[in-house]
Amino acid sequence: MQKSRCPICNSDVIVDDESIRGDMVNCSNCGSDLEITVLHPLLLTKIEDELAN
Numbered sequence: 001m002q003k004s005r006c007p008i009c010n011s012d013v014i015v016d017d018e019s020i021r022g023d024m025v026n027c028s029n030c031g032s033d034l035e036i037t038v039l040h041p042l043l044l045t046k047i048e049d050e051l052a053n
Contacts, residue, residue: 004042008032013044 002019003012011029015036019025023036024047034044 002042004044006030006032006034007044007046015042015044 001014001017003014005011006013006027006029009027009030009032011027013025013027013034015023015025019036019039021036021039025034025036025044026032027034033047035047037043037045
């Protein structure tokens with residue numbers, strides 16, 4: 001397992017070793033939906049909600 005920091009609340013987010021770029025994870029502290037954008041080093045970004053037209 002790897003861990004990275006949540007870009008929203010700065011808490012540790014644990015990611016399975018089998019995860020790939022583009023997978024979605026959830027921060028258990030703040031509930032943010034995050035996407036794995038880089039594997040090495042592990043980088044997570046917030047998934048933006050789509051705006052309704």
